[in-house]
Amino acid sequence: MHMYNHREIEKKWQKRWLNDKTFQVSDRPKKKYYCLDMFPYPSSNGLHVGHPEGYAATDIFSRFLRMHGYDVLHPMGWDAFGLPAENYAIKKGVHPRETTEKNIENFRKQIQSLGFSYDWSREINTASPEYYKWTQWLFLEFYKHGLAYKKKAPVNWCDSCKTVLANEQVQDGSCERCSNAVIQKELAQWFFKVTKYAEELLTDLSDIEWPDSIKRTQQNWIGRSEGALLQFPLAMTDGAKPNYVLLHGYLGSPDGIFFPWLKQALEKRACTVQAPSLPHPSHPTEKEQVDYVLRHCTFDENTVLFGHSLGAVVALKVAEKLERPISKLILAGGFLDAHFRDTERPFTNTFSWKFDFEKIKKNVRGGIILSEENDYAIPPEQGRKLHDALGGTHITVAGQEPHFTGTREPALLEHLAPTITVFTTRPDTLYGATYMVLAPEHLLLKKKELRIKNQEEVQEYINTSAKKSERERLHLEREKTGVEVKGIKAINPVTGEKIPVWIADYVIASYGTGAIMAVPAHDARDFAFAKKYALPVRMVVCPHYPAPTCPVLDEAYEGAGHLVESGPFTGMSNEEAKQAITDSVGGVIRQNYKLRDWLISRQRYWGAPIPIIYCESCGEVPVPEVDLPVLLPDDVDFRPTGESPLKRSGTFHSVTCPKCGSSACRESDTMDTFVCSSWYFLRYPSATQADVPFEDEQIRSWLPVDMYVGGAEHAVLHLLYARFVTKALRDLGYLSFSEPFLRLRNQGLILGEDGEKMSKSRGNVVNPDEIINAYGADTMRLYEMFMGPFEDAKPWSTASIIGMRRFLEKVWRTYTAIPTNYPNIVIPAKTGIQTHVKDFDTEHLNKLLHKTIKKVTEDIQEFKFNTAISALMVCLNAFAREREKGIDIPAQQRDTFLLLLAPFTPHITEELWSMSGHAESLAFHPWPKYDPTLIKEDVMNITVQINGKMRDHIIISHDVSEENIIKAALERETVKKWTQGKKVVRTVFVPGKLLNIVVS
């Protein structure tokens, strides 16, 4: 017999599990459970004590489930791309591939030294070409379906990391990685269309079992609010009124979709509108329709020619044939050839599809091309082609309905007539709107025809706010600033009143429409601004209606009430008025989200290259799937310059176009590493398959993930992205479920001994290797699980580990009969137990054991590992006391206890299990069941309270009635002492537990 030697035992079992492939699962599970850890970034610091906390929890859970007969998929892999390896390369000149490989080796060794039951045959590495080939495939799938797109936009730029960042990676206006201030830069970048799933990402939260705090964080991040789009015509001090020619499309008419609404809105602005009904809308021919327009409509230098869908094609042809130039050409959902996304249309051969763009450009002074982002018929490149041919402005907007088929399309009106469109959650306060505010970046300010009188002042304000970093805006910007835009006024659509237009950076360009109607009486921010610049405050919602006078406001009133000073709506409740006022001005109710599309381009080297090629003649060309992976070249100078390092690799950068063969270049940005980690859980089941990213059958067998464990810091990063990718892949037909992770648990942070977050600079980092070496993996696992509630942050204490080690040594002693230094068995005098009691106290200890089974089983299911361990300790202490008395624990009870302990400390339990004569591993042994009849106590211990204070206990059998218990209680000396000379007012009896006697 030996002393407990953790080094020997742990090495032995770890080796055996690996050699025997104990934890490899089959591809065809009978009863599946997918238990997943967030895979680590293999940093050069090695494992941190925070890692094993989550890994121990999933390991306990996996082992527990295996003992319940589940086939548990429990894999591990490496989130291996990322900045630290690259930064290290810059500093030390070691290639990131080399560092990463070394770090992975180290991580694997460390993780294996903890005896986790991973299926190592499914290990994945996101930086391997076998993996990132499929990350690139994912990008291409998204690209093909309009979920990946490139656009020029103001983006977050970290000048120290020399790369752009996603919104989710900006914290307090600073870079998440290096804390450098983030500035705004206008760059063309790749985005994933997360916003398409905003609503679903929000509502599906109710289907998953996640911590409420994470759900709430995601909810807030998605930031849905319901409001109205309202349009304010602009009144310019001079300038002629345009007259409009509106052309409908295939199967359309001037009475269809948005045309009546649009016509009315333009006429309200005192413009003339011609909206001809084009001949044969269901069998349109070019000649007939174009001639019809030329014959029936009049054109002059103030004409704005508008065409929707096929009407846009007619408009182009009309513009080509005009004799005099017109003011403007506006095309919505237009196209240049008859290739549609959905079906063929019958006018393919009745139009010529040849355009004289020079002539058209000569005949129109300006042009606007509007693409609809969810267009079901017109592919996005049509808008781009039109723009290439015509110039002017090309804008992709969200229509009310795909392909601008809503009955009201505010986006169109906005571009047809000078208009400010606002999003407001308070359309009920429209009568109180006394001024407008545009964000400094608002497109309207770029329009020359506005004839802004203080252009210089306005431009200066725009410039200064553009220069401000996010952080500056945050820190020195409680005080609002702004400049009035002189020379234009907005018209309040209900009062007809002309109100001033301001620009101010308290309005954010990227939210809503980038413009607001300011209602200072009912919005705190507008109120502060109005006070500063002496703008009128008009109260229109009063909480005291119908009081004759409303209170004078010294702050904004944002609560509910009834409308006052609001024309026909006066007296209506403000909630009702929201819809009523919106309708009366032709506005639309709309949901708005704070969520932005996910910016995935990174100007860095150590990531998956974006598989796009730019060809001089074909433009943007996706790399054909057969050419994947686009390999990351090794011969690269990684120094960050702000330009992607890949651009400087000649072998990588210059290529030939896969479509036409002419010279082209590759996209040189790489993908955000979060793209790699947004789908890795789909890969594990098919980890070794080279021909597909994930195999159908495997997906059906194993997914979705049943239990997912990791840190809460990913609440709006990884966890949101993975949900998005899952939904997108479902819509592309690859998956049949909508949520990737059914249950989620977050481990709490392990703090340093000083109670602060562990960090190198604080010097409070604990190295798990030393702990494992000194105390053993089992002790380490047990300690991390015993520290406190799994989800709470808790400070590390090396001194406390000894308690866990003592517990395991006690287990060892109890099972191996290795004597303590006690020379022989001595019965402690105080207990008064007779020496002839040599039998296991079956009755009492069996009860305790069965209570322990119940407690441990329930606690593991609820991730309450700390109390489960404490229950195991209580049970063992009782066993050990028996052993102290020289009494043997019967084999059945000994085995049961080992099985309960096994998920927590697998090495020592396997060893003791085999020493007890079991040939098979206990990893798949059925989990013990408890006997409910054994758990019941046969006598009740009733607490007796007097006036709610505990005074006495009575021990009494179950069959005694309440009445008799009260009687018995009142006869007790201790009770009498309190009831003497008092009257019993009432008694409260809790069966089996407590009796409260109320006296006065």
Place this chain on the structure above:
RNA sequence: GCCCGGGUGGUGAAAUGGUAUACACGAGGGACUUAAAAUCCCUUGCCGCAAGGCGUGCGGGUUCGACUCCCGCCCCGGGCACCA
């Protein structure tokens, strides 16, 4: 400013309407030992000789009874941050 989590012995913590402090660390005492370590036993919220009183951040409330529920505050931690 808004949202979330938390505040219980010397320490990590347990108890989610019914005996406050299970389990563990630390501390003190004892047994064993030439001695130490290990082990085993006892004690360990505060005041008090005791009877008893007080006690879960603070102040109120609901209740026969509150760490637990409600209202108002204070402090600590985390997240969001001019989102119309």
